[in-house]
Amino acid sequence: MSEKFVVIATDKMSLSGLVALTEDDRFEILVPDGEEEMREALGRAHGLIVRSATKVTRELLEQAPNLRVVGRAGVGVDNIDLGVATEFGIPVINAPEGNTVSAAELAMALILTVARNISWADASVQGGAWARSQFSGIEIRGKTLGLVGAGRIGAEVALRAQAFGMETIAHDPYLTEERAKELRIERVELGDVIARGDVISLHVPLTPQTEGMIGEAELKAMKSTAILVNTARGGVVDEGALIAALKSGEIAAAALDVYETEPLPEDSPLRGVQNLVLTPHLGASTAEAQELVSNEIALGVSAALLEGDLSKALNAPAIGGEELEFLRPLMDLAHKVGRVAGALGRGGMRKADISVAGLDDEILSPLTAAAMTGVLTPVLGARNVNYVNALHLATGRG
Structure with a gap:
């Protein structure tokens, strides 16, 4: 294209990490200051990069008629309405790898802080006391670390905990036996993590399945000496139940x-609970992590806009790289076949059956999306349906 792709960078993002965009003449980077500048920028934007402060809502997306991709510089997308983005046909990508080490190090820092009463001892000395006997802690050597989630961050926490001499067990339905052996982690059920863990560390996304997964029953099942650490997502722990468990002594600290x-x-009510350490969402708050996630999301946004690479998309069939090059002609064909079918069945189509033979099952999803884009184009118009929202729109139409 002759004109540049316009990309908005929000939330005081460091441009030094966006070199994949700032040093490419095909992109224009906007850093709006204030609501008025943001509204003007959205009217031009092809890409939007956010951290956690900017809320990507229906209202925001309605102001961005040319938007083609939303990038989250980080892992969690709680601030992005994925359903609405999908409805608008806008892929959402994230940067899941850049803050891995920073998040793992924070988890270990909190484990050691609680085990050795560091924050409470510091407050005591800062207040003028010298009460050594009040702050006797525990060694973590020989203790059992129970991980709930053993993906990138959980695995890094396990590695560091093992260096301190901890035994590591984990509940993660996606953790294979081979990977567990590689990490020297014992795979167990959630109930075993809860019952056996001296320290229980959470590393799962917030989903309908994980929301409130650590509640009253789970806290009652923990050891009275247990330490609970959550650097994952708020909502995974029932905060009211945690406060009650800490005050009653059901668990030692969190x-x-x-x-x-x-x-x-x-x-x-979390503020002021004596055996509870609170930090203000610092998992990715290191200079290194911010640079890494910025670089990762810049590369992702660049690939999405220049190449149509959606391998990092959270709300569309993920394809990119060599797989995209292989599938592109097949997807073009599927789109054309779907468009013919849509034209022939316009006004009376109730169901679309899509069959693929002689190809791997994993490419059925992108081909289905491409075909359904073609089917719906005669009905909805090319501007209103694309690879991202085709299946969503088809479902919505029954």
């Missing part, structure tokens, strides 16, 4: 970096 509501309200 540390939270994430909350159901962020920023944490000033009147939150």
